Amino acid sequence: MTAPDVRTAPAADEARLLEKESRLRRALAEMGSVVVAFSGGTDSAYLGWVATAVLRRAAHCITADSPSYPSRHRATAERLARDFSLHHEFIVTAEMENPEYRANEPDRCYHCKQELFTALQAIARDRGVAAVLDGANADDRGDYRPGRKAARELGVRRPLDDADLSKAEIRELSRRAGLPTWDEPASACLSSRIPYHSEVTPEKLAMIERAEDALIALGFRVCRVRHHGDVARVELGPDEMARALEPATREAIVRDLKAVGYRYVTLDLQGYRMGSLNEGVRLQPV
Numbered sequence: 001m002t003a004p005d006v007r008t009a010p011a012a013d014e015a016r017l018l019e020k021e022s023r024l025r026r027a028l029a030e031m032g033s034v035v036v037a038f039s040g041g042t043d044s045a046y047l048g049w050v051a052t053a054v055l056r057r058a059a060h061c062i063t064a065d066s067p068s069y070p071s072r073h074r075a076t077a078e079r080l081a082r083d084f085s086l087h088h089e090f091i092v093t094a095e096m097e098n099p100e101y102r103a104n105e106p107d108r109c110y111h112c113k114q115e116l117f118t119a120l121q122a123i124a125r126d127r128g129v130a131a132v133l134d135g136a137n138a139d140d141r142g143d144y145r146p147g148r149k150a151a152r153e154l155g156v157r158r159p160l161d162d163a164d165l166s167k168a169e170i171r172e173l174s175r176r177a178g179l180p181t182w183d184e185p186a187s188a189c190l191s192s193r194i195p196y197h198s199e200v201t202p203e204k205l206a207m208i209e210r211a212e213d214a215l216i217a218l219g220f221r222v223c224r225v226r227h228h229g230d231v232a233r234v235e236l237g238p239d240e241m242a243r244a245l246e247p248a249t250r251e252a253i254v255r256d257l258k259a260v261g262y263r264y265v266t267l268d269l270q271g272y273r274m275g276s277l278n279e280g281v282r283l284q285p286v
Contacts (some may be wrong), residue, residue, distance in 0.1 A: 040077030
């Protein structure tokens with residue numbers, strides 16, 4: 001994935017980008033102290049970095065650990081915290097104990113974010129921190145994201161969105177900051193690989209994670225394994241699909257995903273697209 005190079009944009013676009021970043025920094029300074037929901041993805045990594053640049057130790061970057069959080073993301077969060085001197089810690093969240101979350105209705109993400117934001121707000125109160133921040137950006141407004149409802153209900157702020165920063169702009173600002181996440185593929189929790197109305201279980205999540213780790217080990221960068229019982233529906237970036245069909249690579253994919261426990265391995269010819277399990281479900285932006 002290649003982020004647009006904002007440096008080559010007209011001067012007016014460059015000025016708008018810098019004004020948005022300045023607006024973000026001013027908002028963070030006015031808050032005085034923050035807790036950042038820090039997954040280690042592109043958006044939260046940039047938000048954690050800029051909050052730390054403005055507020056130093058008054059910026060608390062907190063990562064929620066649970067069965068739906070991939071180990072590779074945990075390693076990225078740890079590396080970012082170390083390399084950029086972030087005030088970082090992990091907490092354990094218990095969304096898997098909530099039957100409404102495990103039921104995996106289309107509002108599953110609401111229950112996950114409600115658990116996360118409730119925990120972060122409690123930490124903020126205990127430490128006298130002014131605000132809890134989420135990494136939602138301006139591009140998220142028109143998408144179906146029930147977690148936004150939980151953020152509103154619990155008073156979580158979205159400073160990237162408030163500064164009108166798009167994903168492409170966050171990638172460019174991240175690149176300028178030297179963050180390795182600037183061109184990371186989009187990421188989401190492992191539960192997003194399980195079709196709605198199919199129960200979320202730790203066993204399924206572990207199986208999905210092992211399968212995606214196998215694809216990454218084979219050199220694929222943009223990949224999802226959608227879990228349909230004993231069928232693994234593999235989504236790859238469009239530019240990576242041809243390699244997947246090369247005989248030796250195809251055999252390796254089948255071998256490795258069957259070793260994980262899948263009986264059948266399929267390649268989705270539409271390739272990776274965000275939220276493919278929302279297809280056919282009538283959802284309204286939240």
